[in-house]
Amino acid sequence: MTGLIVCTALGVEARAVARGLRRTPDHLRVRVVRVGMGPDRAARAAALLPPAAALAVTGFGGAVHDGLRPGDVLVATEVRSGGEVWPCPSAPLLAGELARAGLPVRTGPLFTSPRLVTGRERRALARTGAYAVDMESAPVAAAAGGRLFAAVRVIVDTPAAPLLSLATIGGALGARRALARIGPVLARWAAAAGPRRVLLASPRSFCAGVERAVEIVERALERFGAPVYVRKQIVHNIHVVRDLERRGAVFVDELAEVPPGAVTVFSAHGVAPAVREEAGRRGLRVVDATCPLVAKVHAEARRFAARGDLVVLIGHAGHEEVEGVLGEVPGAGVLVEDEAGVARLRPERGVACLTQTTLAADEAGRVAAEIRRRFPGAEGPRGDDICYATTNRQRAVRAVAAEADLVLVVGSANSSNALRLTEVAAREGASAHLVDGPGDVALGWLRGARTVALTAGASTPGSLVEAVAAALGGLGPLEVEERRVTEENVAFTLPKEVRP
Numbered sequence: 001m002t003g004l005i006v007c008t009a010l011g012v013e014a015r016a017v018a019r020g021l022r023r024t025p026d027h028l029r030v031r032v033v034r035v036g037m038g039p040d041r042a043a044r045a046a047a048l049l050p051p052a053a054a055l056a057v058t059g060f061g062g063a064v065h066d067g068l069r070p071g072d073v074l075v076a077t078e079v080r081s082g083g084e085v086w087p088c089p090s091a092p093l094l095a096g097e098l099a100r101a102g103l104p105v106r107t108g109p110l111f112t113s114p115r116l117v118t119g120r121e122r123r124a125l126a127r128t129g130a131y132a133v134d135m136e137s138a139p140v141a142a143a144a145g146g147r148l149f150a151a152v153r154v155i156v157d158t159p160a161a162p163l164l165s166l167a168t169i170g171g172a173l174g175a176r177r178a179l180a181r182i183g184p185v186l187a188r189w190a191a192a193a194g195p196r197r198v199l200l201a202s203p204r205s206f207c208a209g210v211e212r213a214v215e216i217v218e219r220a221l222e223r224f225g226a227p228v229y230v231r232k233q234i235v236h237n238i239h240v241v242r243d244l245e246r247r248g249a250v251f252v253d254e255l256a257e258v259p260p261g262a263v264t265v266f267s268a269h270g271v272a273p274a275v276r277e278e279a280g281r282r283g284l285r286v287v288d289a290t291c292p293l294v295a296k297v298h299a300e301a302r303r304f305a306a307r308g309d310l311v312v313l314i315g316h317a318g319h320e321e322v323e324g325v326l327g328e329v330p331g332a333g334v335l336v337e338d339e340a341g342v343a344r345l346r347p348e349r350g351v352a353c354l355t356q357t358t359l360a361a362d363e364a365g366r367v368a369a370e371i372r373r374r375f376p377g378a379e380g381p382r383g384d385d386i387c388y389a390t391t392n393r394q395r396a397v398r399a400v401a402a403e404a405d406l407v408l409v410v411g412s413a414n415s416s417n418a419l420r421l422t423e424v425a426a427r428e429g430a431s432a433h434l435v436d437g438p439g440d441v442a443l444g445w446l447r448g449a450r451t452v453a454l455t456a457g458a459s460t461p462g463s464l465v466e467a468v469a470a471a472l473g474g475l476g477p478l479e480v481e482e483r484r485v486t487e488e489n490v491a492f493t494l495p496k497e498v499r500p
């Protein structure tokens with residue numbers, strides 16, 4: 001059976017797609033079929049299509065959304081026509097792959113019209129939330145039945161540059177080149193299809209410290225009104241940051257960017273005393289979202305330094321938590337990242353050891369063992385320096401990694417917690433990747449991956465894991481199993497400034 005049939009309305013579109021496919025090893029499983037222009041011709045042709053695992057429609061399309069430009073590629077999140085809707089749940093995966101192929105991709109609803117849409121009709125369609133319009137996708141979607149379906153349109157005309165203007169003709173030449181690049185991506189999309197088992201590692205996503213930090217910003221916005229300034233990312237997740245920005249939070253790198261007297265939140269990773277002092281000098285109204293478990297490491301650092309020890313912090317250079325903890329003990333603290341760092345230590349006093357809260361327990365354990373070997377009298381690190389949430393998420397990913405063909409860790413690239421989960425899974429022998437959302441999942445990873453383990457760092461919202469699972473479900477039937485290694489019931493109280 002053919003793997004994929006790509007339908008186009010026009011011969012020029014079909015030739016462009018076929019030209020691009022010649023360069024892909026998947027082309028033998030792909031057929032390009034010209035279904036003709038308009039919904040009636042497309043419906044008749046679609047009814048006669050040979051069996052195939054997946055159907056796609058591609059070709060030129062017209063924008064109705066003002067944000068689209070000629071040359072943009074729209075991946076339909078759903079196809080609408082005559083009151084019917086055909087969802088395209090794998091759209092985020094396809095859009096991500098097209099973006100990695102260098103195409104300017106947008107996602108949104110596509111409307112199939114029985115005729116060319118212009119002027120007022122275009123504006124009316126835009127008000128329905130449609131992004132673009134074509135005349136063939138709906139009948140092919142209907143013919144797909146339960147099979148994998150996608151619609152991808154290269155925009156050649158927009159409300160500002162309607163069909164047959166000079167700008168449109170120039171765009172059409174570029175659009176043919178875009179269609180040639182879309183063909184191989186559609187072939188990879190079809191090759192990634194199939195039934196799958198998803199193992200959800202649990203616990204995953206938000207920990208108590210992150211829940212608290214996000215709630216502090218939300219409550220500060222409610223109580224004091226926008227803008228509320230936040231020093232550094234409140235937690236290391238770009239989606240959380242963007243969401244709070246939309247609601248009125250302003251993220252700054254340094255307090256110098258905050259107007260005097262403004263409400264300012266310190267992030268969950270904690271700050272050095274020098275930052276608190278600067279906030280005091282500038283008269284800022286501070287709400288401290290430092291996680292209580294990070295604050296505990298600060299307190300330990302102060303205690304060790306006060307009795308004259310060298311405070312050795314196992315952690316990663318440049319991480320905000322590390323800067324905050326070492327800032328507590330100026331002249332009395334040193335960072336070590338690995339065993340080589342331990343070998344360079346030349347302490348002239350007692351040694352006390354602490355760890356960053358979000359390290360991989362196995363790696364940190366090796367460094368701590370080396371410290372104890374070199375300095376048998378050294379104190380620490382305490383077993384709970386690496387916090388409960390980090391420990392539980394690492395145990396959970398270990399529990400699913402061995403069974404999975406692929407492990408996807410959802411989290412931002414600057415999340416220490418999420419990076420460590422990826423490393424832990426890889427050390428278990430899994431093919432493991434960090435993704436910020438479904439768009440980051442490369443289709444090549446999914447080919448032949450019948451069991452996919454999913455987890456997320458402590459700063460990743462659960463909704464992003466659901467979005468990845470939903471996109472995988474768009475590639476075929478999904479059987480989802482939750483694998484819980486422990487229950488979590490930790491909760492922290494809010495600071496008095498935002499307490500109800």
Ligand code: SF4
Nearest residue numbers: 207209210291357387
């Ligand atoms: S990962 Fe641990 S230390 Fe960091 S915010 Fe969450 S609970 Fe606190």
